[in-house]
Structures are given as structure tokens and as C-alpha cells.
Amino acid sequence: MQELINKSKELLASGSINRVLGWKAGDLSYNPEPAFFTSEEELADFIYDDFCAANLSKFMIEAAKKEGKTLVFLKPCDTYSFNQLLKEHRVDREKAYIVGVGCSGKLSTTKIKEQGVKGITKITTNGDTLEIATLYGDKSLNRSDVLLERCHVCKGKEHRIYDELIGESKETSDRDKFKEVEMLEKMSPEEKFAFFQQELSKCIRCNACRNVCPACSCRKCVFDSDKFDSAQKLNANSFEEKMFHIIRAFHVAGRCTDCGECSRVCPEGIPLHLFNRKFIKDIDELYGEFRAGEDAETVGPLTSFTFDDAEPQEAVERG
Amino acid sequence: MSIENKEFKPKIVAFCCNWCSYAGADLAGSSRLAYPADVKIIRVPCSCRVNPMFVLRAFEKGADGVILCGCHPGDCHYTTGNYYTRRRMSLLFSMLDFIGVENGRTRVEWVSAAEGVKFSTTMNDFAKKIHSLGENVRLGDIRCKN
Amino acid sequence: MYKIARDKLPALFQLLASEQELILPINSGNQVNFGLWSEEAEVSLDALNSVKSPKDAFFPQGEDLYTVKKDGKKLSIELGSLKEQDFVIFGMRACDYRGVEVLDKVFLSDPVDNYYKARREHGTIITMACSEPEETCFCKVFDIDCTTPGGDIQTWLDKDALYWQPVSEKGVALTAKISELFTDGDEEKVEAMKKATQEIVEKLPYADLSLKGWGAGMTDEKFDSPVWENLADSCLACGTCTFICPTCQCYDIKDYNTGSNVHRYRCWDSCMYSDFTMMAHGNNRTTQMQRFRQRFMHKLVYFPTNNEGMYSCVGCGRCVGKCPSSLNIVKVIKKFEEKGE
């Protein structure tokens, strides 16, 4: 962490950057927030730890509008999002100084609490275990039990775009990313429907998933505008949340880097990544493997085609 | 239940591209090739004009089936439009299947201007399928059911 | 003080639900939210806070105000129905009950909101004292005693039993109807529980949070403070904080056209949204900082200014736990304190 701070100070002092985009320590042991730093003093609050899960790429859209260069710390998976935004002219490469930071997986507060931990006062990482002090006694947890879902299906610890790299990474991928999707695919229509009905009925339409998503970078979302008469702030019934989540997934299909932010931020714990991952799986199977954000040039699968693509009926019935 | 089924009059929305399928529907008409009146056609310039939002909106408002018809791949009036349609709808339909909407409520068919017969048989077949699936209860907005 | 054994609770719920709707914390899809009781429902009384606050019961996320029906070229208007059925909401925490009191200030003062009023009249609130407050809790800051939660009936739960104490007339009446289920409760035991909890409350990380400088009449001091400047940098402009908050009361009114009629409904809105209070000329708050400031100024300054000093934050800590960017009202208060503003 100190290395990151030193780098920030050095570049700020040299005047080659105007600000640093990183994470600021929170007031609890697990709530750092994305923040801009413009001075050495401010950097006193800089932190990079197990809870710095936020994907800073999205904030680079705003940074591109600011004067001068922004140093941004991107984890390996965040660089995919940056590339995708670059492809869509939403960020400015010239105004970014990208420091790729190492990542050993990030932790989920929700999962920690699901382990029955209450009243957390301090969390210390000790290798593969977490030592948690609480108001109701000390606990110790396996780090891998409280990793964010996305870290179990990590794309790899290679940064796809950067100016320099700082820090070591540790591989966390230990699951098949399509396993959940496959399980659902095997269910009967009734079971699938019941599953999504239960999950989506929790949706409160807070738009956190959309607003945190680097692919959902529209200036004004269709669900906020009158373009489709689709402006809605409410799930009056079960249809609307389906409409919202299907269309949202469709709009980011072929653009979603599977960064997992949607599932991370959902206050109701809806596994929203399932929608995106279903599309990724379909695209891989039907049109050849494609990983959005691997580079900033390749044309996406929904803006290209081949003459012998599968027919929609075949796509559905492929089983 | 059987009485209800008898009275079930499905709402079927058919998006037809202006150049091939709409003309195919015209030919079906002028050839007097009947298909159920449940099918109502909306003319679009190209199948690639059909936004997934349109399909979902139709279901929202109470449609029981949605079918898209366009030129055969390779014959698109705009050269490539239907290739995009094919990918978009493949994904959309697959997603609807994924969330448990009955397979068969949506369809894409390529019908040329000369295929009046195909248009008619396609619509007959699709209407039959929708009849067999019954009313769409998984995707509609309850406020629209009355 | 009454008492009912913990294993008798299903019977209690069954009995309550037989006479009226019963709303209580239910675990569905791995999340606890207030919902209608049924035999299959998985009741969850151990969760401290539900994800969403229980304000839904009185101020639902969406409700039809009226419906315009179309018959040929003739239009007719049908008013949305007011709540006519009695219901019981069980398991509200002290903070959430304060939240209802905040909403009362808004909806029951002139002009009275009939939809809200009907729900309040038909609803009986059974609160439940906290026993294991969490690090996100700061209700004490707003002088809320989480061990004496109030409502129509207040209850305390330990591992063996639920202790039951009617507070209001409504509470007494309801208790009378189901008295056969109760035995007399031990007040000392309850007092001991209260004391144990209060001790923990004192140790909470936010226990010494100070509201100095906030409250009624502080608009000028706070509004133009430079401290706001970068506070909202990482605000995503989502509505999570607003929608899980027990006191946020802003709503939008919208139309839904089914083709044969138009539903005019209101639904929760969030001042964090860029189109909140959008008007023809555009928006009077043009930056996220302004929107962010609005939310906290409203809770900590405007509301107390208009309501005899009553804050419209109750310290439930939901926003602390759920903000995607880890922003929250506590950080705002602390930041101002730190800067001496």
C-alpha cells in the first residue's frame, strides 16, 4: 500500500498528474470508499486492502471531464472495464495514468455477516484467515469462505491495460464461472421461473446495479427517459423488474466484462451476475469465445455476425 | 378448464420487414391463404429495427406470442440487417428461456416476398403453438389483464 | 408484562393472522424483509434489521391514487381504495418505529394524506427491543432507546420467551383478544435484558457521534460549507440509501397506461436521482453534490427546522451497510466535525 501512496505522491509532486483516484479508508474496518486525492495530506487516508472492491473504471468517465491527468489504480479485472469504456469513447486514455495494482481477491461484507458475525469492531487478515473482533467476541474465518463471488471465477490476474504495475497478485479462481448458469439451464421452466421470481421480487429498483456498472454508462438510461415510454421508478408488479433486468443485461451483452459489481452492490443480494453470465455463455457457445474488455479494438459480438450464425430457435433449443 | 381453453383468443404480434415478409403477408392475402385473425402485423423497415424492448413490451401489454419475420439471411434489403436480428433475438429468446418463459412464445422466421404460402403456414403453425401454450402469465403486467 | 414461550410463537402468529393481516420479518431468497405471514413463510426474528425498512406497511413503494377508465370517448375516475382491513406489524425495531413517527409528521399533518392515514388507523404496531445491536447502529444519537422501542405493544425476546407489554389502547385491545396465549412475564428479567443491551450500546463504534452544529435553524451555517465539495465524489446516484431508509418519504406521481385505462400511481422517488423533481426547464439541482447535500440537509437540518427539532434520521444504520460506495450519513456528520464546521 505504501508503494501506491509513494507513487501517488511522486507523480502529484512532479505535476504529471492532477489527481489520484483510489480508495479512502472508511470509519469502519470494512467500508473504504472510492475517492479522488489531490494533495499529499489527503493521501494520508489512502487505503488499499481486502475491501477495496469498487471498480474505479467507472469513475474515470467523470475524471475524463476534469482538467488534466488522473492517476487511477485498477485491479486486473477493472482494466477490462477500462478497455471497454475506451472502446466506447467514454474515457480518455490521454488523461489517465493507469497503475495496475495487485489483487488477491476481495472480500464480501455480506458473506462475513452471513457467517453469523455481528458487531464487527476490527478485521485483520492473517494469511488465509480473517481475525474478526466483535462486540460479541472474537471470530476467525476462512478468507476463501468470504471472497466475493466474482473472485472465485476470476478472469486472471493479468492487467489488460496499464502504464505501470505495482504489487503482487494471488490467483483466486477456483470455480467454473458457468456452473451456476448451467444448473439453472437444467431446471424445468417452472423451476427457473420460480427461482427468478423469488430473486427478482426482492428488487427495490434502487438502480445500484445499473449505476455501479461500468457498461451501463449511458448519460440517461432508457428507464429514466421517455424514449420508450419506459421510465419507471417502481416495480409495480413482477413484470417490470424482469423487463428492467433483462433489458439491462441485453444492453450490456457483449460489453459486460463480468466485473461482478452488480451482484456486489445489490442491497437485496440478488445474483444479478447470472443474467450477464448467461449472455456471456451464450455468446461464447454461439459466436465463439469473447471477453469484453480484453482489448479496446475488437468489434463486439452483437455488432458483428457471420453468415452461418445459429437461428434463434436453434439457439434456444440447443439444450 | 376446457371451456376456458376454448375461449382463449391469443394476442399475437408479428413484426414484418417491409421488403420481404410484409410483402409475403400481402401475397398470402392476395392468394387467400388464411391464417388466424389473432395475428396482427406491424410493419417495420427491417427486422433489425425490432428492439428487444418491443418484444417485451408486447408481452407486458398482454401479448401471448411475438413473432419476427424478415428477409432470408443473405437477402436483406439493407444487406446485413437480418444478421444482427438473428444474433439479438438468439440472445433474447435464450434469456427468456433462461428465466422460465415457455419456449415457443417467441419466434423468428425468414419469409421472402414470394413466400405467401410460407407466411400463411408459419402463422398457422405459430398460432397453434401459442394456443397449445395458453395464456401468457409469466411475462405480463397484471395491470393490463382485465 | 406478559410472556409467551418462544416455541409458542407460531401459535401466536397463527392466531394474530386469523383475525387480521400479519406483517413480520421473513427470510426469502436469503434476505430478511417485512412480509405477509403465511404458514410456509420463514419468520426471522433474530435479524437486527430488515433490508428494507418496514415503512412499506404504511407508505408502500407504489400505490394507485386513482384510475382513469375509458369507455369510448367518455372518461371516468375511480379513486384508489383506502386500507379497510386491520393489520398487525410485528417485530419493528425502535429505530423503525421512530421512522413511522417521522412519517406521521409528514403525512398526518395538514394536508392529511388519506392513504397513509387509513393504513395508520388500521395498523397495530408491535415493536421488538434490540438485544444485539451492531456496529452500524447509532440510534442513541437521536435519543432512541432501542431497549424500550414503543409502538402499540412492545416486546423483548430472549432465547426462551417473548415478553409482551401493551403500550397504547390499541395494544391493550389486541392483547385482550389473544390473552389466552400469555402468562405473566417477569419484569426483572426484562430489565436485565435492557441493561445488558444498553451496556453494549455504549460500546458501539458510533456511540460518541455528535450532532453538534446540526438541527433546527442551521441551514445557513451548513448549506454553503466547503466541506460538501468532495463528499459526493463517489456517490453513484443510485437510490439504495433512500429506498432502504425508514424515513425517506419523497415520492413521484406517474401514469401507467394499460391501453384501456390509466393508473395514476405514486411511487418512492430518490433525491439522489438526476431526474428528481425534474421540471420543464431542467433540474434545480444540477450536480450530484447538490443532490447529496439535499438528502443530508433534509435529514439533519430542514426536517428538524420544520418539526420542532425532530431529526429525520433514526440511526438504523441501513445506509451504512448498504451504500455501494460506502458513503453514509455518519461519514457526513464526522467529516463536518473533523473540519470543525
Added chain:
Amino acid sequence: MQRIGVFVCHCGSNIAATVDVEKVVEYAKLEPGVVHAEDYQYMCSEAGQMKIAEAVKDKNLTGIVVCSCSPRMHETTFRNAAKRAGINPYMVEIANIREHCSWIHKDIEEGTEKAVILARAAIAKVNLNAPLEPGESRVTKRALVIGGGIAGIQTALDIADAGYEVDIVEKTPSIGGRMSQLDKTFPTLDCSACILTPKMVEAAAHEKVNIYTYSEVDKVSGFVGDFTVDIKKKARSVDMDKCTGCGVCSEKCPMKKTPSEFNRGLENRSAIYTPFAQAIPNVPVIDRENCIMFKTGKCGVCSKVCQAGAIDYEQQDEIITENYGAIVVATGFDTIKLDDFDEYAYNQSKDVITSLELERVMNAAGPTKGHLERLSDGKAPKEIVFIQCVGSRDVTCRGKEYCSKICCMYTAKHAMLIRDKYPDVNVTVFYIDVRTPGKNFDEFYRRAVEEYQVNYIKGQVGKVMPQADGKLLVQGVDLLDNRQILKEADMVVLATAIEPEAGVRKIATMLTASIDTNDFLTEAHPKLRPVESPTAGVFLSGVCQGPKDIPETVAQAGAAAVKAIGLLAKDKLMTNPCTAKADELLCNGCSTCANVCPYGAITYEEKEINDHGIRENRRVAAVNTALCQGCGACTVTCPSGAMDLQGFSNRQILAEVDAICR
């Protein structure tokens, strides 16, 4: 709010028989925005259009819905009527209650209900219509004719005579097409070459006609008035300018084992060859696949014997890019392959031939120098059996469902010619029906029967069995006498079905012209626009559109020319105003839309955007309306809905969806 007038057409009884038009009027009046509704016998008539004009005036209409036949039929009619009445033509929408309703539904209740719903959808759409103004695009005054048969030649000559440049692209080494392979033509029996050759010469000599033989269309882009076409000129290996056409090269070529395409493989040709004596241009080509020089690098005989030094082994394929205002497709036909028709023993016996092969046999320049003889042994046949409808009117999947149209007549011609020249030869014709609808056609057929005693048997042939003695045993049925027939023949001639030339599918795809299940190009309207393809600026000439004989082909060729001339005569074209448009307030500038635009019509610009007083410099999409053809591909890739299509906007289509589903 619009003030909409709804006009419901009876179309005589075409609509009124199964749709209660008065009820449609009654229900239409209840729809939002409708201030006037009426029905009339024929809305498209002068009087009907007057009614629209009157209503516009009396009721101050701003929008019009016509419930009538297909918009593909009369949309232009009613748009023009609206224009004359002072309303923007794009404020008109058609509810198709004929083709999509009255003609397919028998029950009046059902038909009426559907008509009401279709009217509602159109009304809902018009409520959101906005006036649109077409732009202009230029017309390149040059036409392209694809195919150099009689259809292509005639079209080219007619266009050229009107004063426009025209290019013919022919894939074989010479123009002339199928007609050049024919011996005589029905019903006049004049010599095919005698009437075709002057046309070929005229085309070659015409200063406005430019012929690319041994060439193919490689790529087409652009649109009506301004197509850009890449023509691939295959390497001929002979310098067109130097060659004198003396023919010595072909004579001396040591490689003479390639079946002659012109003579349908009944004779061999050399590797360097001119397809036929009257070929235009009279310049040989080297068939590189069969040339020893190209195969082994050792030979060079032709080069050595060519006095003009015209042989050029190094010649390369060449791509020529040219712009055209109009394109005429005249790709013609071929006979179908008979591999699936084992029963006729075509592949077993040399004496079973197709009619087109017979043309070559009977032609003085053909493999037998015009003598009628068996190809197996050169003996003169005594018994000839003609079998009609081989692969035509065939509902099994191996043949064609359609009637090839020309076979009845050319078979009568063949029979008559044979009987005339060889009176001792017996001719029998097996037929399903004899179809002779044409000027002097039936008279011609009757002469064959009555004057030339051709033996016509109504019935099909089940099997042709080659015998050990070289004869062919024909097993058939006589339906009129209801008896089996076994007939011994020396020769059997198959009236083989014709089908569009194999390359037409590729060409149709390049032109985005639509094609039917039989690969015939589709006309814009089967009756009213029979020589136009649905793709603007693309016209159809000859058999590529459907089977036809020579006079019909020439007539259609002229008609296609007239349509092309009509287009080329204009300096400017009105462009379709239903183009894409980006809402700059919403546009993210992400470039996704440009990726799917087939016309390259979307560009991006950095500009200052004023969003309700907030000014910001940013990248937004801009649509070039002259290039945009209005497909709408971009609108769906745009996640924010910033890109919309005028005339088919998101809200318009959704309004239709809502109206249908309500």
C-alpha cells in the same frame, strides 16, 4: 394533439364482404385524436381522394389513416393525395385491412374485429407522426446490365438508344446467351442466329454500349441513383486490342479434349477457344484449367503461331470500379441437371438428349453439322420420342413445381422440323398438357399434329430402357386410351425444365434484390411492377424473373430499359426521409451504432451540447441523411435510445404494439 381523419375503403366487396366497414368507422371515431371517420367504395379513386381533401379542409385534419389495401399498393397514392390537400405526406398511415385481413378471414365478425384493431394501431401511430421532408440525391447517368443474352442486349440497346451509357457484364467469353445456341425459333421457324447476330453486332458497335465479357460483378454498394459496382474482368490471356480473330491459335492448340460449353458437351473444343463462330468479341480466351501451358509451363503453341503477338500468359484478373444509376439483371437460365431422373436413362444412353442438345444437333454449326443422327453410332433415327415436362410441374423435390413455359412450343417446333426434313422419321410426343397460349401458338401446334402427323400421346413416360441392340424401349401410358405403351425408339428427347442461371443467387444477394424459392428474382409487384425488383434502381429483364420465350423476353427487356431510362432521365432523386436521427442530449458518442451501419452513414463530431442550460463539449453521432437508407439497425444497438428512426420511431412502434395488445 393530432386531428386525425380515418378513411375506410370498401374496395368494392374485397374488403366490405368480410369487414363491416361501418363498424370500423364507428370504432375509429372513439380513438384519441380522431375527429373524422368515413367509409367509401373506393378510397383510391378520384372521388375517394377528393373525400380526403374535403375532410382535410373541413375538419382541419393534421393526420390521415386510410384503412384499405396494402401500403405497398397505395401508400404513395394516399401520400400524394395528402400532399395535394396540404398535409405533409408522411402524416399518412395505412391500415392494411385487405391483404392482412378481409382476404384471409372468412368470418365477418372476426374480420371486423381485426380491422378495428389494425385501424387503432395506425391511429395510435399517426398520433405520434411528425412531418418529414425528403432530401435529394444525385443520379449517375449510366446503367449496368448483368447478362449478355438477348434480354441483356435488348435492354442495353434500348437504354443506349435513349442516350445513356450502358455497360454489359457477361460472364462467358461472348455475348449472345442461350439464344445463340438455338437453331430455329418458334412459331416462325426463322433462324435464331440470323436474328440474334445483328443485335449482337449492333450492341458491340454502339458508341454508348460498353461490353465486359468474361467478366463478373464482384461487389455492389450504394443505392438507387448511385450504385458503385466492382466488375471482375477475368484474365483472358489474349490481348483484346492485338487479336485479329484469325482463329489459328484454336486450330493449332494441341489440347482439344475439353467439352464445348456452347455445344452442350456434345463436341470438344481446344483450350484456347472462341465459343462460336459469330462470337462477340471475336477474341478467344485461354481456358487456364485445361491449357497445357498453364498446367505444365511447357507448350506455348498459341503464342508461337499468333502473328499479332496477342497471347499474354501473364494477364491478371482486373477489378474495374464503376458507378451506375440503374442496374438491370438479365442473367437468364440453364436447364436443370438430370442426375436425379434415372428413369429417362439420360446418363446411360447417348441417344437420350435434352431439347437444348437437340438444338445443337440440328444446327449446321453443331456437332453433327446439322444432320439428325444418333450420337451413339451416327445412324439416322427412325423413331424419335419426345418426353414433356421432364422436371417441370414436378411436385417431388427433385424437379420444379412450375411450368417451364417454353417446352410445349419448342417441342412442337422440333417435331415439325424433323418431320419436314426427314418425313420417314416417326415422332411421338408424351405430354401432360399441351400449353399454347400465345399469338399463333396453337395454330403452330395444330400444324404439327395435323399437317406433320406428329403423334401426341397424353401421358407420362415411366421408364426409358436402353436395349442391347442400341434401341431405347420407352415405357409410357396413354391416359386417353387408358393403356400402357411400350415403344421402341432410336432417340429420346427430354423437354428439360429450365431454372435460373446458377450465379443469380450471389448477384441477388449483392443487389439485395429478393429471390423466390425457385431462385427467380422477385418483382416489386406481380402485376403492376413486373420488371422492377423491390430494391429501388434494380430492374429485371428476361428469364431471371420467370420462364418466358424470346418475344416475351425482348418485350420485358424493353420494359426494363424504359424503367431504367425513366430513372436515368432524372437529375436528382428524392431520398427517403425515414432516416435515423440521434438525440444529442442522450447520445453517449460510443460509436456502437456506426459499427452496424451498412452505409457508413454515421459519423461523430465533438460539439457543444446545451442540456437545459448545462453546456458541455462532447462527442455525438451525426447521421448523413443522403446515405442513410432507414433500416434501423443502429436504433437497436443504441442502449440509451438516443438513435431513433424517423417514421418508425420507438414510440410509434410501441404505440402500435400497445394498440394491438390492448
